[in-house]
Amino acid sequence: MEILVGILNYFVFFSITAGIYAVVTLGLNVQWGYTGLFNIGVAGFYAVGAYTSALISGPPPGSLDWRVFGGWMLPFPVGLLGSALVSALLALFIGWITIRLREDYLAIATIGIAEVLRLIIKNEAWLTNGVWGIKNIPSPLLGPIQGAVRSFIASHPGMPPWLERLLAGAYDWFYLLLVLGFLALLYFTLERALRSPWGRVLRAIREDEVAAAAQGKNVASFKLQAFVIGAALMGMAGSLYAHYARFLSVEKFEPFYGTFIVWVMLVTGGAGNNKGAILGAFLIWGLWALTDFLSGYLPLTDVQTGALRIILVGFLLIVIILFKPRGILGEERFVSRLLR
Amino acid sequence: MGPWERLPQLFAYGLVSGSVITLGAIGLSLTHSILRFANFAHGDLMTAGAYIALGFLLVFQRIPALRGHFGRLSFGPAMIPAFLLALLGTGILAIAIDRLVYRRLRRARPVMLLMLSVGVAFVLRNLILFSAGADPYYYSHRIQRAIHILGVRLKVDQVFIIALGFVLVVLLHLFLTRTRIGKAMRAMADNPELAQVTGIDTERVIAWTWGIGAALAAAGGILSGIENKLITPQLGWQALLPLFAAVVLGGIGSPYGAMAGGMLIGITQELSTAFISTAYKPAVAFGILVLMLILRPQGLFGRR
Numbered sequence: 001m002e003i004l005v006g007i008l009n010y011f012v013f014f015s016i017t018a019g020i021y022a023v024v025t026l027g028l029n030v031q032w033g034y035t036g037l038f039n040i041g042v043a044g045f046y047a048v049g050a051y052t053s054a055l056i057s058g059p060p061p062g063s064l065d066w067r068v069f070g071g072w073m074l075p076f077p078v079g080l081l082g083s084a085l086v087s088a089l090l091a092l093f094i095g096w097i098t099i100r101l102r103e104d105y106l107a108i109a110t111i112g113i114a115e116v117l118r119l120i121i122k123n124e125a126w127l128t129n130g131v132w133g134i135k136n137i138p139s140p141l142l143g144p145i146q147g148a149v150r151s152f153i154a155s156h157p158g159m160p161p162w163l164e165r166l167l168a169g170a171y172d173w174f175y176l177l178l179v180l181g182f183l184a185l186l187y188f189t190l191e192r193a194l195r196s197p198w199g200r201v202l203r204a205i206r207e208d209e210v211a212a213a214a215q216g217k218n219v220a221s222f223k224l225q226a227f228v229i230g231a232a233l234m235g236m237a238g239s240l241y242a243h244y245a246r247f248l249s250v251e252k253f254e255p256f257y258g259t260f261i262v263w264v265m266l267v268t269g270g271a272g273n274n275k276g277a278i279l280g281a282f283l284i285w286g287l288w289a290l291t292d293f294l295s296g297y298l299p300l301t302d303v304q305t306g307a308l309r310i311i312l313v314g315f316l317l318i319v320i321i322l323f324k325p326r327g328i329l330g331e332e333r334f335v336s337r338l339l340r
Numbered sequence: 341m342g343p344w345e346r347l348p349q350l351f352a353y354g355l356v357s358g359s360v361i362t363l364g365a366i367g368l369s370l371t372h373s374i375l376r377f378a379n380f381a382h383g384d385l386m387t388a389g390a391y392i393a394l395g396f397l398l399v400f401q402r403i404p405a406l407r408g409h410f411g412r413l414s415f416g417p418a419m420i421p422a423f424l425l426a427l428l429g430t431g432i433l434a435i436a437i438d439r440l441v442y443r444r445l446r447r448a449r450p451v452m453l454l455m456l457s458v459g460v461a462f463v464l465r466n467l468i469l470f471s472a473g474a475d476p477y478y479y480s481h482r483i484q485r486a487i488h489i490l491g492v493r494l495k496v497d498q499v500f501i502i503a504l505g506f507v508l509v510v511l512l513h514l515f516l517t518r519t520r521i522g523k524a525m526r527a528m529a530d531n532p533e534l535a536q537v538t539g540i541d542t543e544r545v546i547a548w549t550w551g552i553g554a555a556l557a558a559a560g561g562i563l564s565g566i567e568n569k570l571i572t573p574q575l576g577w578q579a580l581l582p583l584f585a586a587v588v589l590g591g592i593g594s595p596y597g598a599m600a601g602g603m604l605i606g607i608t609q610e611l612s613t614a615f616i617s618t619a620y621k622p623a624v625a626f627g628i629l630v631l632m633l634i635l636r637p638q639g640l641f642g643r644r
Binding site: 036038040097098101103104105107108109111112113115116119120122123255256260263267301303304306307308310311313314315317318321322325 | 372377378380441444445450451452454455456458459460462463466467469470473474577580581584585588592617619620622623626629630633634637
């Protein structure tokens with residue numbers, strides 16, 4: 001029973017992270033899957049969201065901190081919206097510069113902004129506390145839920161230890177519901193948007209920009225909208241991450257964890273398909289967790305197993321693009337109910 | 341010394357790092373002009389070159405006749421075969437990757453190749469990390485005293501880097517203008533369909549492009565290793581942003597533009613350190629890139 005509870009608790013922890021990744025992947029799906037915008041700086045928008053939320057809803061700087069700004073302790077929803085807004089503004093800026101240019105330029109500009117943001121996070125300690133990171137970011141309703149669980153355990157003496165352990169993980173269950181609820185809301189909204197005239201214009205632009213323009217659509221404006229909305233979703237995912245991890249530091253926003261694995265998730269699940277984006281996030285995060293578990297049995301150093309796992313994911317991306325470019329689910333051919 | 345007095349010295353450093361960036365940027369621009377995609381794995385080809393040279397250097401240093409140093413340089417005779425074999429090896433590596441990966445998508449949209457290159461970049465970097473480890477390596481521990489030239493202080497290594505960078509650029513120019521294959525490359529960059537109907541073997545041109553571009557990248561990687569006295573698996577990745585900035589500055593797909601762009605980016609990056617933290621060197625490159633995209637996206641010398 002104890003082991004079962006341990007597995008269950010791990011499963012909850014795993015699903016929260018995978019769920020947050022699914023939000024990022026849905027954001028990338030709006031950009032790449034719907035519209036064909038190549039954003040290789042996902043980590044930047046994700047990081048901006050996480051740090052914005054930490055500044056808005058996080059604790060004020062402590063006596064040992066280097067940072068002197070932010071920490072207003074505003075409620076979590078304010079932080080969530082704030083991170084969407086700041087991330088969207090950043091995307092507006094990058095998009096405004098590059099959206100009319102060829103797709104390589106957007107790729108180069110996005111990888112650049114992600115790298116510059118990483119440097120800023122590392123070096124501007126007055127804002128981000130630098131390499132020391134931001135600590136003690138509050139999780140929404142953590143106090144009340146833990147208090148209720150504690151008083152429940154106290155008022156029921158003689159509880160079996162496995163049940164006590166299960167209840168102790170109650171907050172993670174709550175956070176999982178929060179993430180999955182957000183994910184579900186997002187999924188239905190995006191499905192509606194994809195099937196709306198707006199979403200169909202995005203697909204048309206992806207397939208043939210000139211034809212879409214000839215139909216009188218303002219191509220640049222639609223692309224910019226998709227780019228900004230996708231970035232806002234990435235920012236919100238960053239906020240969800242910050243309030244779950246409660247600690248932010250620059251390593252979590254390295255190109256592999258912040259950008260590359262998200263691309264592999266989307267391409268594996270099926271670009272252009274929202275179900276595929278979510279499936280890909282859970283599958284690839286599962287693969288990542290599985291290889292972590294298996295790497296303990298290999299006679300290699302930690303650096304080597306880490307490298308090996310990334311090589312595996314990289315190969316997976318290459319193989320999928322070459323041999324199964326539509327991913328597992330693939331895109332639906334017709335999204336309009338009038339065309340069935 | 342105030343920031344303004346330091347500028348001549350920083351300008352000299354800029355010529356050194358500009359030479360390294362130029363070598364990387366030319367290859368990036370060459371592959372873009374022929375294959376029409378931004379190769380995000382190009383920086384990692386630089387890293388591969390630096391490590392292949394390191395491997396051969398360790399072998400050749402066992403030969404007594406090849407030990408020692410050239411004058412005041414930090415390396416000796418063993419570096420010559422190691423350097424040449426690394427250029428060759430990296431060229432072959434790039435051609436092999438093309439045959440295994442990119443060739444399968446010759447007719448696909450260029451952005452799919454771009455995505456593939458991101459995958460290749462992560463695989464390549466981590467293969468190097470897997471086999472060589474995360475700890476930094478050095479070609480040599482030799483400490484050099486700076487010499488005075490024209491009022492600035494440079495190490496002999498740095499003078500060598502500028503000179504070799506210049507020689508390689510001239511060689512590339514001769515290759516592009518005097519040889520059949522070089523002319524075919526330029527023709528294909530101008531108009532691939534027209535090149536094909538005039539009987540140019542496009543696959544052969546593509547192979548040469550990868551080979552030359554990767555060899556130059558390897559040279560850049562090795563020179564960066566000599567200059568910074570530091571070889572890590574992140575070497576090329578960290579250079580990627582300045583490389584792209586140089587390529588965009590010179591006009592994507594124009595190797596001559598990449599030369600000018602590389603020097604300009606190198607010099608600007610070093611000059612900026614008089615005023616802002618050296619940690620922001622890549623951000624300076626990015627700033628130039630953004631300005632360029634706003635003001636003149638076709639680059640200084642590019643056509644629309």
